[in-house]
Amino acid sequence: MKKLLFILSFLICANAFSQILSSNLEKKTLALGEVNSIIVTINNLHNEKVLAAPKNELLPFHFEEIKDSIAQNPDIYYRKIEFSVYEEGKFTIPELEFKVGGQVLKTIPYEIEVLNTAQKADQINDIMNNKEVKLEAKDYWELYKFYVLAALAVIALIIAIVMYMKWGRKSKSSPAVATNQTLKELDSLKKKKYIEEGNYRSFYVELIDISRKFITKQYHLPADVLLTDDLIDLMKKNNTISQENEKVIADVFLRGDLVKFAKTFPDKDSMEKDFADVRDFVKRSSKDLEFENLRKDA
Structure with a gap:
């Protein structure tokens, strides 16, 4: 128990x-x-x-x-x-x-x-007969507004691309932009103190390289590939660059070639003068282009 x-x-x-x-x-x-x-x-x-x-x-x-x-x-x-x-x-x-x-x-x-409770013999009837509805302009807008807006957006995008290709790119490569960019490059060269240190070879190599790029961009001349003599000859035939600017380019480029091959050894004053002449030439270049445009319009 x-x-x-x-x-x-x-x-x-x-x-x-x-x-x-x-x-x-x-x-x-x-x-x-x-x-x-x-x-x-x-x-x-x-x-x-x-x-x-x-x-x-x-x-x-x-x-x-x-x-x-x-x-x-x-x-x-x-x-x-x-x-x-x-x-x-x-x-x-x-x-x-x-x-x-x-x-x-x-x-x-x-x-x-x-x-599956549905039977094959079951007849399916609509609750009410189909009714024809008349659509108005507002109804069509509600149906297709997204397609219309999308089409307008695509058209606007195409117009924006065309305008950019036609005017936007030109503004970036305008004479004023090229001038300002080159002046900045010259200021950077000055800060390297090649003149003060007497490093004339590096000074003239970079000075001429900056000048060649500027002439190519500003005047649309192939200065980046031509030899100095060929470039001077082309400038005289082309008549785009003023005689004053042609003389600056010719003097600086010919002196740069002599320095490059160790045929001359410029002093600081000559280097300072060549730098100032190139800087003034870059600033004056817009006048050359204004004169060229007037000549074309005439």
Whole structure:
């Protein structure tokens, strides 16, 4: 008798402190797309954490989960999953696992039959007859306004590109821009103090290189590829550069060639003068271009 009481007491205590899982399926037969639900409840948690598949991932792939609601307090875990099935046939919801502490609890499996309730002989009627609707200009605008706006945007983009190609690029290579850029390069050369240090070779190499690039850009003459004699001859035939500027270029370039081949050794005064002459030539170049434009207009 004592043994029986002990066993009963043990079973009652074990049941009181163990978790109890229950599950309930709302319907076992469904129409295609009909909403069904399964509810899982776990009691006697005693603050234990419940681990299970994440939301919308508990059921097999045949079941389209619509809503997965989870609620939990220190003693109860509640989960309701609403789902639909879009294929005919019989499908099984397998045992669903829930881990509570070190214990794994499982639901019972459920079998669901899904039926297509539409019959081939069923006649489908419209709720009401088709009605012809007259569209006005406003209606057409609402229908096609995005296409019209897109077309206008493309046209505007094309016009902007054409304008940039025609005028934008020219402004960047305008005489004033070329002049300012070259004056900055000459200032950078001055800061290198080649004149003060007597480094005449480096000075003339860079001075002539800057000048050649400027003539090429400002006067559109191939100064960057021609030899000095050929460039001087072309300038005289071209008549774009004034005689005063031609003389500066000829004197500086010829002296630079002599320095390059170590045939002359200029002093600081000569180097200062050549630098100043080239700088003045760059500043005066706009007058050459103004005169050339007037000559063309005439």
